[in-house]
Amino acid sequence: MTDWIDVLIVVVKVVAAFAVMLVATLLLIWAERKILADMQNRIGPYRAGPWGLLQALADGVKLFFKEPITPNRVEKTVYLLAPILALVPALLMFLVVPIGRPFFIGDREITLQAMDLNVGLLFVLAVSSMAVYAVVLAGWSSGSKYPLLGGVRATAQAISYEAALGLALVPVVIYEGTLSVAGLVEGQSGKFLDLFPAWNIILLPSFVFFLMAAIAETNRAPFDLVEAENELVGGFHTEYSGLRFALFFLAEYINIFTMSALTATIFLGGWNGPTWDGSLPSSITWIFPILWFALKTFAIVFVFFWVRATLPRLRYDQLMELGWKRLIPGTLIWMIFVAVAQAFDEFGAPWAS
Amino acid sequence: MVELVLFIVFGLIAVAGALSMVLHPNPVYGALGLMATMLSIAVFYVVNSGHFIAAVQVVVYAGAVMTLFLFVIMLIGVDRAENLEERLPMQRQLAIGLGVAFLVLIGLIGGNAWITAPASASEPNGSVEAIADLIFTDWLLPFEVTTLLLIIASVGAVALAQFSPRRRGGAEE
Numbered sequence: 001m002t003d004w005i006d007v008l009i010v011v012v013k014v015v016a017a018f019a020v021m022l023v024a025t026l027l028l029i030w031a032e033r034k035i036l037a038d039m040q041n042r043i044g045p046y047r048a049g050p051w052g053l054l055q056a057l058a059d060g061v062k063l064f065f066k067e068p069i070t071p072n073r074v075e076k077t078v079y080l081l082a083p084i085l086a087l088v089p090a091l092l093m094f095l096v097v098p099i100g101r102p103f104f105i106g107d108r109e110i111t112l113q114a115m116d117l118n119v120g121l122l123f124v125l126a127v128s129s130m131a132v133y134a135v136v137l138a139g140w141s142s143g144s145k146y147p148l149l150g151g152v153r154a155t156a157q158a159i160s161y162e163a164a165l166g167l168a169l170v171p172v173v174i175y176e177g178t179l180s181v182a183g184l185v186e187g188q189s190g191k192f193l194d195l196f197p198a199w200n201i202i203l204l205p206s207f208v209f210f211l212m213a214a215i216a217e218t219n220r221a222p223f224d225l226v227e228a229e230n231e232l233v234g235g236f237h238t239e240y241s242g243l244r245f246a247l248f249f250l251a252e253y254i255n256i257f258t259m260s261a262l263t264a265t266i267f268l269g270g271w272n273g274p275t276w277d278g279s280l281p282s283s284i285t286w287i288f289p290i291l292w293f294a295l296k297t298f299a300i301v302f303v304f305f306w307v308r309a310t311l312p313r314l315r316y317d318q319l320m321e322l323g324w325k326r327l328i329p330g331t332l333i334w335m336i337f338v339a340v341a342q343a344f345d346e347f348g349a350p351w352a353s
Numbered sequence: 354m355v356e357l358v359l360f361i362v363f364g365l366i367a368v369a370g371a372l373s374m375v376l377h378p379n380p381v382y383g384a385l386g387l388m389a390t391m392l393s394i395a396v397f398y399v400v401n402s403g404h405f406i407a408a409v410q411v412v413v414y415a416g417a418v419m420t421l422f423l424f425v426i427m428l429i430g431v432d433r434a435e436n437l438e439e440r441l442p443m444q445r446q447l448a449i450g451l452g453v454a455f456l457v458l459i460g461l462i463g464g465n466a467w468i469t470a471p472a473s474a475s476e477p478n479g480s481v482e483a484i485a486d487l488i489f490t491d492w493l494l495p496f497e498v499t500t501l502l503l504i505i506a507s508v509g510a511v512a513l514a515q516f517s518p519r520r521r522g523g524a525e526e
Contacts, residue, residue: 075381118405118480119408119481122405126408129411129412130411133388133420133423136420136423137381137423140381152428155424155427158420159420159421159424162416166412
């Protein structure tokens with residue numbers, strides 16, 4: 001009896017996470033176009049629906065009905081596999097992010113998180129390292145020059161920035177003492193000195209390094225050399241059209257959303273925030289954690305768009321130099337610093353005993 | 354039951370991946386087959402509640418190492434025909450002989466009864482905390498020696514790249 005209820009709960013959670021991601025993606029595309037337009041003194045989409053809200057949906061429907069062209073020189077199997085490989089890791093990564101406070105039905109605790117892994121952060125890194133295959137294979141299987149260049153660039157970039165992404169998380173893990181994402185959120189509740197919320201943002205270098213690596217990992221400007229349109233036509237997706245292109249596009253935006261949600265969860269306290277539990281009825285207060293989470297996620301998403309509108313694209317050697325000569329040594333030094341500080345905190349100074 | 358089904362499905366995938374790695378004429382498909390094998394092995398680790406080792410398997414092997422393989426394959430160029438001339442004399446005969454010897458060894462080992470340690474009372478604990486405890490207490494020395502090995506390997510790689518014959522005598526400066 002209890003068994004299939006548990007299974008049902010998991011199924012509902014996964015479907016809900018899927019729905020959240022797709023709706024968020026539609027809003028994200030619209031928000032990006034509106035925000036970028038505003039920063040560039042344009043209007044942006046305004047025809048489809050109120051304030052152009054349905055523009056992304058219209059684009060999706062249009063792509064759905066377009067002819068999927070398969071060029072002659074493609075490597076068929078891999079060419080068809082690549083868009084699917086792009087979408088799967090993007091969808092998987094969101095599963096470990098808690099979007100709200102756990103609640104109780106009867107005596108059954110229900111977390112608003114599809115699964116809480118003991119190795120949550122490692123799972124995130126593992127899945128994000130799989131994401132590069134889609135780009136590489138799409139580039140190679142297209143059988144033309146520019147996608148191949150995009151694919152080779154993607155490989156080098158992913159390897160460089162993956163290391164920085166992982167290393168930027170190590171200080172957080174040392175500080176919090178857990179790898180579980182729900183554990184991280186729990187660790188960030190409460191306040192320092194009754195004044196500031198106890199978020200991991202106090203590990204500021206980690207936050208900055210992680211955000212930079214995340215932007216590079218999602219292939220966004222200014223690190224979007226994989227699809228640099230004035231050098232590589234469209235990069236890895238040059239030969240894709242119709243629904244297959246739509247899958248790549250969807251995967252990119254889901255990745256942005258997930259990375260932002262993760263950044264908000266790891267560094268900005270996740271769903272932690274004032275809920276006014278005592279003074280308001282519980283039928284209202286349950287919504288606040290979800291609201292805080294959405295707000296923080298959107299703040300990070302806004303940084304993604306802001307950076308894209310502000311900074312010019314890096315040259316390839318600059319990208320590699322930033323990755324290997326700045327980010328990785330920087331994260332290493334910061335990691336050693338945090339480790340030593342934590343050891344002092346835990347064991348006392350070596351000369352004190 | 355679930356364990357058995359998972360073992361059969363992913364075991365078949367792992368074997369098929371390994372076979373395609375060896376047999377497929379196109380190196381990119383070979384690399385993909387190897388990737389499938391590594392991911393299936395990660396699934397086995399998860400089934401045996403070794404979540405940490407599974408995650409590390411995916412990050413290191415399926416993520417980093419295979420990406421590097423693909424990178425190298427693409428840089429060298431996939432379309433170039435391989436030079437199939439065998440440079441080592443007796444290579445084929447030696448390979449067959451060693452393969453037979455290996456099979457005999459497996460037969461001998463498998464045919465005899467295994468002596469295993471008595472099953473421990475507690476559940477196997479594959480959590481990060483348990484592994485960290487073991488690595489940094491009982492197995493500290495082997496762990497540190499392994500890191501030394503990796504450093505030696507990377508220093509060797511740098512040395513090889515530095516003194517390649519093309520840049521003899523620092524002619525490029």
